[in-house]
Amino acid sequence: MTPTAQPSSGLAAIPSLAANPVLSSWLAFSPGGRVTIFSGKVEYGQGVWTALAQIAAEELDVALGRVSVAPVSTGDSPDEGVTSGSLSIQHSGSALRQACAQARALLLAAAAAKTGTPADALTVDDGQILTAGRPTGLSYWSLAGPGALDREADDPVPVKPPERWSVAGRSAPRLDLPDKVTGRPRFLHDIVLPSMRYGRVVRPPALVSELISTGEPDLPPGVVVVRDGSFLGIIADTDARALRAARLVAEAARWRITESLPDADDLKGFLLSAPAEEVPVESRRDEGASAPAEETPVASRRDPDAAATAATARSAEYTRPFLAHASMAPSCAIARWDGESVTVWSHSQGVFALRDALAAGLRLDPARLTVHHAEGAGTYGHNGADDAALDAVLLARAVPGRPVRVQWSREDEMGWAPLGPAMLARLSAGLDADGKIVTWRQDVWSNGFIGRPGRGGGPRLLALAHLAGGEPMPPAPDGAATGAMGSTRNAVPGYRIPDLEVVRHRLLTMPIRTSSLRSLGAFLNVFAIESFMDELAECAGADPVAFRLAHVADPRAARVIEEVAEFSGWAGRPREEGTGYGVGYARYKGLAGYCAAVAEVEALDDVRVRRIWLAVDVGTVINPDGVVNQVEGGAVQSASWATRERVTFDRARITSVSWDSYPVLRFTEVPEVAVRIVAAPGQPETGAGEIAQGPVAAAIGNGLAQAAGVRVRDLPLTREQVIRAIEAS
């Protein structure tokens, strides 16, 4: 929904509401005593809808069970951009809270006019209006006539303070789980529309390929082949037949392929292929797109006097490989092309951006397109959802009037969805004679992380490059180099360091398509910084926890570090041969949730993470169990990334396209995880879904260094990497 008028300036502090100021775009009092809330944020397992329902129930004084969340659609949901960056509670939650507070005030004013009782003498009990504790016979539902909420929000009104909360701030069971434990249709993948047909895309055999000929596959009657340039797809009347036909078409097609990928065994060489030193910062703008990397200072605070006191210097390099989202559900989409209008069902994290990208890519008026969101599996960043939506539209265009459902295969998802980029962080620091860090420099090399549709120009949808006349997708942007976005996320250490310089080197070629993967650059940056902190602590002869505490200025940082040290039994833990304990800490983005982790790591015949303890401060908490679930999940996923995962490729294509070639941690391998929430009354809410990844990877790396007696700086921390590090030492 676009803003219809200048919103009241007081709303600027609530950006989602300022952009969508009409109250009825946020909530409705529905028949049957229900409250329907509308949000632009989508559910993908992070529990955001439950938390938003809690916020609405709290502010309206209705039972949580009355609140339903409407599916997100470009047709009638508030446009809140993409559901990403752990921002849903801040953005949607604050808007919804304020919209509910204003709706409540409006209806209480109406009740006051009817009863003659002043509004401030009225109270609400589960939606019923009371005076002096007695029913007035009025309720939200009797008062909210048609159009009652079709008005713009006023300047913000006071909302209920957390100390008066009874629904928010307490663990609430997830609204979506009953369907999921009984197998009721709930996912996009479960939608069956009348006369629906089934499509599959025949992906090229290499990332850069040209379709020479489709050959003459022997296809059963009724199968439609769609070709546009090097885009090749088929449509059939069942998914099984579509899959079978796609295999026949793939076998018959002839392609010209280009070997376009770097050496998978030399990621450092790839990332550093033109040394940054040869690209002075001042002249970088003149280098244009021919330069291999764009160098941007992220943070600089120079203190030559402090730097001059450095008595000991250390430097080290840390890397991560390309990582896959590896959603449990390969992407899926449905589209219907009805002459004038195009309707799409997608599990995209940003249906508005997807609508605009589809319109731009296909040269359609966005007003002709509607994108409905339906749940998919967890995404962990930008996976293939948006690309599958374009595939569905391209196929649906060939059979107007009929919905076409496109199902990606596991190989499609692993081989063609965007990946989290490989990264290198080069760190150097100096300690003074007292073991204090006085100078720090950090250089980060990476492809961009901000590759979602519509970001950085262009629609950025996979199949567009394959269509006749299609252009290769430009390298992914990386956002502002602030230390909060893209590859610079958490590149600025959260420690007191007088002389500091951080520089980003964004690659300007993109042989492998990259985009956002949960926590973006924070995963490697925090792994690097916190590994390096341990190396510096060792130099200084200090305990790793004490060394961190000596360098933090923020008391909330100190509290999570102290808390995790206390409940993991950090001090005085007996040492076992082949077992180590490591700590890691970060404040996510440098400005959001705090997280400290301790990991117990075994390095005997293999690298095994046994236990992880986490202490987190995410400000005001809406659903404590939801926070714990997100932190636990973040920790396990991070342990999987850190010890197992690595996208493999040859010179032409991604080769880690199955669960065999891209293993993730299994039930017999996952660590035990314990989470403590450190209370932070009065502090603003922050997200919880991405705070654990960096600290956990670092804690594992530090635990492994102790367990194996050798430092491994290249992820993943596998047995082979330990052996390599031992051989190199």
Added chain:
Amino acid sequence: MEQHELHLTVNGADHTLACDPDTPLLDALRAGLGLAGPRFGCGVGLCGACMVIIDGKARPSCDHPAWAAEGTQVTTVEGLSRDGALHAVQQAFLDEQAAQCGYCTSGMIVTAAALLAANPAPTEHEVREALDGNLCRCGTHGRIVAAVLRAAHQGSGPGAR
């Protein structure tokens, strides 16, 4: 392709459906019988999202030909709850809030139900071993193990079978 008449017994009911002879059981259940619980994840039996119980044993349905299930008893997650009463494992998943995205959940529940039917009091290690072929990408493993142990503990409860 010649259509094949398929006779399946799913969740206690007999069904006859026409399908291509090489149709995987997963497709017969989802497209043929409209059951959404078994889910497509990989197509080659490596992730567990499509788990069903065939004659008491949990196994992937995506790489199992539908014809090979003829003459067997097939149970999907939909067949675990009866008359509105959840199976002990389903209830335990709710009690432990043992999911995030929930896409793997029905496969997890099916595997766990088959385990508990064969071994009503498994150790934690046995639970982990039984679930090792079921992948979860959200990292809810700890909660899932806790849910299965809880269900085992409450095994004689009203919903248990």
